[in-house]
Amino acid sequence: MKDIDILVSEVGPRDGLQSIAAILPTEIKNAWVRAQADAGFREIEVGSFVPPSILPQMADTAEVVAAALTLTNLNVAVLVPNLRGAEGAIASGAHKISIPFSVSETHSLKNVRRNHQQMFDEVTRIAELVAAQESPPHFEAGLSTAFGCTIEGAVSEDLVVRSAEKLMRCGVAEVGLSDTTGYANPQQVRRLLRKVQSAIGAENITGVHLHNTRGLGLANALAAIEEGITTIDSSLGGIGGCPFAPGASGNIVTEDLVFMLEAMGLNTGIDIDKLLDVRNILRTALPDEPLYGFTPDAGLPKGFRKGEKRND
Amino acid sequence: MKDIDILVSEVGPRDGLQSIAAILPTEIKNAWVRAQADAGFREIEVGSFVPPSILPQMADTAEVVAAALTLTNLNVAVLVPNLRGAEGAIASGAHKISIPFSVSETHSLKNVRRNHQQMFDEVTRIAELVAAQESPPHFEAGLSTAFGCTIEGAVSEDLVVRSAEKLMRCGVAEVGLSDTTGYANPQQVRRLLRKVQSAIGAENITGVHLHNTRGLGLANALAAIEEGITTIDSSLGGIGGCPFAPGASGNIVTEDLVFMLEAMGLNTGIDIDKLLDVRNILRTALPDEPLYGFTPDAGLPKGFRKGEKRND
Numbered sequence: 001m002k003d004i005d006i007l008v009s010e011v012g013p014r015d016g017l018q019s020i021a022a023i024l025p026t027e028i029k030n031a032w033v034r035a036q037a038d039a040g041f042r043e044i045e046v047g048s049f050v051p052p053s054i055l056p057q058m059a060d061t062a063e064v065v066a067a068a069l070t071l072t073n074l075n076v077a078v079l080v081p082n083l084r085g086a087e088g089a090i091a092s093g094a095h096k097i098s099i100p101f102s103v104s105e106t107h108s109l110k111n112v113r114r115n116h117q118q119m120f121d122e123v124t125r126i127a128e129l130v131a132a133q134e135s136p137p138h139f140e141a142g143l144s145t146a147f148g149c150t151i152e153g154a155v156s157e158d159l160v161v162r163s164a165e166k167l168m169r170c171g172v173a174e175v176g177l178s179d180t181t182g183y184a185n186p187q188q189v190r191r192l193l194r195k196v197q198s199a200i201g202a203e204n205i206t207g208v209h210l211h212n213t214r215g216l217g218l219a220n221a222l223a224a225i226e227e228g229i230t231t232i233d234s235s236l237g238g239i240g241g242c243p244f245a246p247g248a249s250g251n252i253v254t255e256d257l258v259f260m261l262e263a264m265g266l267n268t269g270i271d272i273d274k275l276l277d278v279r280n281i282l283r284t285a286l287p288d289e290p291l292y293g294f295t296p297d298a299g300l301p302k303g304f305r306k307g308e309k310r311n312d
Numbered sequence: 313m314k315d316i317d318i319l320v321s322e323v324g325p326r327d328g329l330q331s332i333a334a335i336l337p338t339e340i341k342n343a344w345v346r347a348q349a350d351a352g353f354r355e356i357e358v359g360s361f362v363p364p365s366i367l368p369q370m371a372d373t374a375e376v377v378a379a380a381l382t383l384t385n386l387n388v389a390v391l392v393p394n395l396r397g398a399e400g401a402i403a404s405g406a407h408k409i410s411i412p413f414s415v416s417e418t419h420s421l422k423n424v425r426r427n428h429q430q431m432f433d434e435v436t437r438i439a440e441l442v443a444a445q446e447s448p449p450h451f452e453a454g455l456s457t458a459f460g461c462t463i464e465g466a467v468s469e470d471l472v473v474r475s476a477e478k479l480m481r482c483g484v485a486e487v488g489l490s491d492t493t494g495y496a497n498p499q500q501v502r503r504l505l506r507k508v509q510s511a512i513g514a515e516n517i518t519g520v521h522l523h524n525t526r527g528l529g530l531a532n533a534l535a536a537i538e539e540g541i542t543t544i545d546s547s548l549g550g551i552g553g554c555p556f557a558p559g560a561s562g563n564i565v566t567e568d569l570v571f572m573l574e575a576m577g578l579n580t581g582i583d584i585d586k587l588l589d590v591r592n593i594l595r596t597a598l599p600d601e602p603l604y605g606f607t608p609d610a611g612l613p614k615g616f617r618k619g620e621k622r623n624d
Contacts, residue, residue, distance in 0.1 A: 148613050148614070148615075149614070150613075150614055151614075152614075153613070153614040153615030154615050181613070182606075182610060183613040185572055185575035185576045186534050186572070186576060187575070187576035187577060188575070188576075212606060213606060213610045214568060214571055214572075214606050214607045214610050214613075215530060215565060215568035215571075215572075215605060215606035215607060216530055216568065216571070216572050216575075218527060218528055218530065218531040219530040219531045219533070219534045219572060221531070222498050222531045222534060222535065223534065250606075253527060256526060256527035256528065259526055259527075259528070260497055260498070260526075260527075260528050260531060263497035263499070263500070263528075264497045264498060264499035264500075265499060293527060294494075294524065294525060294526050294527035294562070295526045295527060298494060298525045298526050301460050301462075301465070301493070301495040301526075302460070302461070302462055302463075302464075302465040303460075303465030303466050
């Protein structure tokens with residue numbers, strides 16, 4: 001990924017679709033992933049290995065991974081809640097496996113019915129399984145509710161740091177920070193990133209996952225980038241949220257994020273015109289679902305050239 | 313204003329209402345301004361002195377100013393397009409008068425039917441009139457289309473700087489930068505602010521006026537604040553735009569801006585709960601108008617304390 005400045009990691013097919021009641025047919029998911037890869041995306045989280053009884057929207061994840069693996073230049077990512085999910089993910093051949101670790105233990109119990117110690121044990125078992133593979137996938141832990149929890153309220157920043165340290169010791173390759181609840185503000189993003197970077201090394205935290213629940217998503221992304229973060233999760237049309245964190249809806253909008261980055265002269269490798277076309281797939285497939293974002297309606301500025309570094 | 317960190321200048325009654333076809337009755341405008349002042353706002357742009365034939369929505373500006381002047385601790389601001397408007401503004405007793413100067417000459421001709429030299433002459437005449445007053449109002453020029461123009465496309469940054477210098481020489485007390493068209497990105501905001509600050513002195517540029525046309529409004533506000541800007545214009549519910557710059561709609565949303573600032577530990581002097589109540593006035597008065605912003609729907613984070621500087 002040396003040829004791009006920022007990796008925009010599309011999580012719509014996972015985080016977006018898991019929060020929508022409608023079940024998107026596999027062929028539409030595949031078409032979406034294909035179109036977005038064709039627009040220049042290098043990483044897409046295509047689904048999660050959770051029991052279909054809990055999230056029937058994700059039941060076809062192995063098939064979606066298989067289709068995505070046929071695309072060139074695409075890092076195929078999936079989410080797993082536990083060891084069983086990781087086994088499915090490894091069997092599918094996904095390149096990247098993420099496990100959410102809720103820093104709010106209350107949220108952890110609600111979300112995956114495990115306390116912190118149980119989660120550390122599970123992460124260790126997955127890390128061992130991953131390490132035993134001939135071509136091990138990249139295994140990452142996302143520190144969810146890192147900026148606050150809809151149940152607990154404020155989340156201790158020391159606990160975030162200690163959780164990050166512990167997860168590294170459990171054997172993950174990297175941790176990320178997730179604003180699951182849309183509580184983060186730019187000052188907090190800067191402060192918490194610096195704390196975690198200083199504790200585990202900046203090379204071990206390269207990504208953030210932000211929501212736009214209170215409209216601060218892109219401001220938080222800006223703060224993260226300016227602190228050295230190089231991977232930003234986002235969701236086409238801003239769909240998504242967490243079904244177990246009430247009121248916490250809406251990932252940051254891929255279209256507006258990519259516009260912001262390219263306008264700032266940061267190369268994402270993404271063709272914005274093609275990206276705006278991908279939105280039509282969602283609009284057609286999910287006609288009743290609100291799609292967020294302003295750039296699709298406003299269009300690109302007159303004379304806009306992507307990745308332009310102006311110095312007049 | 314020494315007791316607050318950032319002055320959020322509400323421009324909804326002017327920039328918002330001028331772009332809406334419906335004419336809000338004077339008593340509703342007065343109730344809106346009163347409620348927002350009561351929520352802690354220190355500055356509100358309550359209207360503009362333009363011919364009623366052009367903007368009938370602003371015909372009662374003198375009355376709205378008169379009512380606003382009865383409120384304590386409120387800086388009453390108005391916009392004027394020309395000398396005649398400034399005469400009206402001065403007669404009304406407004407504390408602050410802003411004139412837009414379009415750096416895009418094409419936009420200037422469309423918006424106020426004057427080229428740059430005619431605008432400089434007009435600004436000079438207004439500055440002389442202002443200086444001749446016993447209690448002169450604060451007279452400011454806003455550099456509109458500073459970040460790009462929907463007609464011309466890119467706008468020369470050198471021209472922005474030279475216009476700022478020239479306007480200061482014409483006798484304005486201060487200049488501001490306006491992203492009339494929603495073209496700005498955070499990198500550009502930083503770069504252009506630094507250029508103008510370096511040319512005319514940071515003390516002569518303390519405010520920015522941003523639109524959320526492509527969703528980057530708060531990210532741009534963050535960049536501006538981090539460059540030392542202390543006054544941010546915004547509009548309740550994000551209403552507003554420029555009727556002469558097609559597709560350039562939506563000021564940054566006051567509710568989300570205030571939430572961001574207070575969450576960052578920056579004191580605005582504003583009571584967010586009261587602010588969220590003010591929105592109901594607009595919703596009732598303009599039932600067909602879309603209101604923007606996420607914080608009003610999401611509510612404040614659990615346990616949120618305004619102006620909190622966390623250091624756990």
